[in-house]
Structures are given as structure tokens and as C-alpha cells.
Amino acid sequence: MAHALDRPLVPLTALAEAQRIPATFLEQILIDLRQGGFLASTRGKYGGYSLAKPAGEIMIGELVRYLDGPLAPIGCASVTAYERCSCPDEEHCGLRLVMMDVRNAISNVLDRYSLAHLAEVTLQHLRRDGLLPPVVELIRHLNLATRAKTAAAKPVEPDFSI
Amino acid sequence: MAHALDRPLVPLTALAEAQRIPATFLEQILIDLRQGGFLASTRGKYGGYSLAKPAGEIMIGELVRYLDGPLAPIGCASVTAYERCSCPDEEHCGLRLVMMDVRNAISNVLDRYSLAHLAEVTLQHLRRDGLLPPVVELIRHLNLATRAKTAAAKPVEPDFSI
């Protein structure tokens, strides 16, 4: 598999099939994510997409804000994209205060987890249910496979290829 | 002021002016809320809207679900309105687990606070900033005003009239 930035390159079609969504639709999203600095892409044959930075440095909150907008349910409760609302006394509005609690609660989840966490959790669950070999086996397999090419195997990083 | 169910009746126009939104638009919302069992209404001259039950029994989460739909950001993370998503392995999906955390975080705020809490918080803030007389003065005023009609004044309940 081709690589870029030390990360595997995955073609659009592979992702579309794996996620069961139309390739033409996914393409828009991936281009958008690339323009947002989350993905890198390589054109031409054997090209594809890869993360633009380590999965541990991409926070879910960043992604959600980029794709869906502010976390807060209403504009006047948003930290990163505050908007005045039409109500007469925003400063004392109890609803706004509650919605700021909501926005903080959401942020406390989404701004705490990275893509790497997401992958880790997913892999844990797969292993727990015996759908993936345990980590020990995985490492052993990778060591065997990579020893042929490189003297020392690199540490295993969660792979978002598929 | 006319009353129904022991609660003051407020005409649409008064609410629309106080909230600075078009009366024709607010009307739709109020009719919707009445059909949802949150409001009661009285037709004809001197009619209006009132809460259908005590403010302490109307949870914000209920209102939000009724007006805006499920709390969860995505269908497969919803408790009250679960929907299968198109992904191949929902059970082990890390994103779904994170979004379930988000939905729980939202629920922990919205399902904990009632309209009464909202009013209380708002009034507290108004008093703190000296925009309303302190509670002691409020009670004294109400006692004086109601003694003329009723022998014993009822306990003060947050008033959502305006």
C-alpha cells in the first residue's frame, strides 16, 4: 500500500465500500476535510487519502465544529461562535445559562477525545468480542511482517485505513 | 388578569411583544405546545395561554425532544428514538459510543432542569443585578396586594407570564 506522511493512503472507493455510502457523496466530504486540514491526499494512480496529522492530534470536537458548526444548541450559548439572540435580556436568560451548561457538557466529551481514542475504543470492543486477535498476537504478526524490510519495527498506531 | 388552572392567562400578543418575535410565528409554537400537553389555552376575549401543569413538572428535556427531536446527535446514539445507521458494524463503532456519551451528557443537563428551575435561575440573576426587588420585598408586596381579596396568601410560584 502506498504511503504519505508515514500514513497509509486509502483510495476513495475503498472507504466508500467499507462505510457503505455513495462514493460521489463521500468524495465531497473528503475534499472538504482535506481543505480543512484534516486529511492529506495524493492524486493519480495508487493515490488516495491519509490523515494530515497523527490521529491523536485530531480532536472530535474540531471535526464536529468544522463539519456541523458550533457545539452549542443555540447561538447565544456558543463559545467559539457566539451570536446575539433576539430576546430582550440575554444576560439574565435562564434558558441561555442552561444551554451553556449543555454546550460545556458536549465540549467535555468531544474536545477530550481524539480520533486515536475513537480507534482505540473500537479496537478494544472488537477484541473483546473476539473479532480481532488480541494485541499480543497483532504485534507479533506485525514484527514478523516488517522484519523483512526494516530492522526495527515501528510502534503500532491505530490505522484508520478501513 | 384572568386565570385558568390557578395560573395566569397570558395572551399571545403580550408574549410576542415581550419576546420580540412575530405573533403569527409564536402562535404556531404555542398551538404546538398546547397540542403537546405543555400549555392550556382559553379562547375568546380575555383568553390566553397558561402552563398546563406546574412549572416544576415540565422538564426542559421533554420540551426540547418535543420541539426539536431526540437529544442524541445521531440516530444510532439515541435512547428514546434509536435508528439503525448505515455503517457496517454499529455495535463496535467508537463514534457511536462517543456520541452516546454526548447524548448522556446532554440528558444529564436537560432532563435535570425544569421550567421552574429556569425561572428561578433567571430571577436570581435579575435580583443579583438589582433589577428586581429581593424576595423579602416581593413577598411583603404580594401579601399586601392579595389580603384585600383572600384571607391567606398562597405561596409564590415562579410566574412565566412575561
Added chain:
DNA sequence: TTTAAATCCGATAAGATTACTTGGGATTAA
């Protein structure tokens, strides 16, 4: 040099949702 496998990207569009407006009908107190 040609070809196949890819990304890139602008244009289009159906359907749903949001945020209203319009117009009229029904009810009720005075």
C-alpha cells in the same frame, strides 16, 4: 507515450427543515 486509476471541483437538484406569512374560521366576555 499511452493508459488506467485516482483525486479535484464546479454545477445541479430533489427533499427536508426552518422560519416565517397569509387568510380565514371559531369562541367568548362585555
Added chain:
DNA sequence: TTAATCCCAAGTAATCTTATCGGATTTAAA
């Protein structure tokens, strides 16, 4: 009878969602 008030169906305009389409560009390899 009248004025105030709620009830409700329908329409509209803008935006969002969820795509589809057509072609241009790039690149590795035969």
C-alpha cells in the same frame, strides 16, 4: 353585536442535507 382572542391549514423563501453528474487533472506503470 363587537372586539379580543385562540385555532388551523396553506403557502413561501431560504437554507441544509444528501446527494448526482460531467469533466479536468494528476500520476504510476505498461
